[in-house]
Every structure is written in structure tokens, then in C-alpha cells.
Amino acid sequence: xxPVEPVRLLLNEWDPIxxxxxxxxxxxxxxxxxxxxxxxxxxxxGIREYLRHEMSDHFGLDSDVDGIAERLVSWWRSR
Numbered sequence: 001x002x003p004v005e006p007v008r009l010l011l012n013e014w015d016p017i018x019x020x021x022x023x024x025x026x027x028x029x030x031x032x033x034x035x036x037x038x039x040x041x042x043x044x045x046g047i048r049e050y051l052r053h054e055m056s057d058h059f060g061l062d063s064d065v066d067g068i069a070e071r072l073v074s075w076w077r078s079r
Contacts, residue, residue, distance in 0.1 A: 003035075003079070004032075007030075007031045007075075008024070010068065010071055010072060011027035011031070012024060012026075014067070015027075016055060016059070016063040017061070029054075030051070030054060033054075034047065034050070038072065044069050044070050044073045047065075047069040048065050051065035051069055
């Protein structure tokens with residue numbers, strides 16, 4: 001089974017919308033797609049591209065995704 005909770009925690013720490021203190025599952029729609037990409041070997045650029053697309057198309061934001069993309073890939077590689 002893939003580790004959902006660490007990804008959820010990282011996304012909630014990033015919290016581009018600013019709602020994680022009151023809604024802990026706001027970014028759950030990103031968890032499985034991110035895990036699938038990481039498992040398939042996505043690098044920081046691949047994760048960054050996915051997050052930029054989702055932030056724009058799904059959340060309607062122009063968020064800085066560089067830091068979270070690096071953290072996710074680093075976490076995945078260190079497991």
C-alpha cells in the first residue's frame with residue numbers, strides 16, 4: 001500500500017489555499033495522482049508540471065509549486 005498520510009501532511013504544510021487548519025482533506029485529490037507519478041519515477045520537473053496544471057485548472061491559482069515538488073520527490077526517494 002502506498003503511503004498516503006505523509007503526502008497529505010506535506011500538502012497540508014504547503015497549503016496554497018490557506019485552509020489546512022480547518023479542512024485537512026482539501027488536497028486529497030492530489031495525493032493518489034502524486035503517488036502514482038512518484039512511483040513511476042517522476043522527477044521534480046514532472047511533479048512541478050503536474051502541480052502547476054492542477055493549481056491552475058482545478059484550484060484556479062497561480063501557486064509557487066517549486067518547493068513542494070522538491071519536498072515530495074526528496075521524501076519519496078528517502079523512503
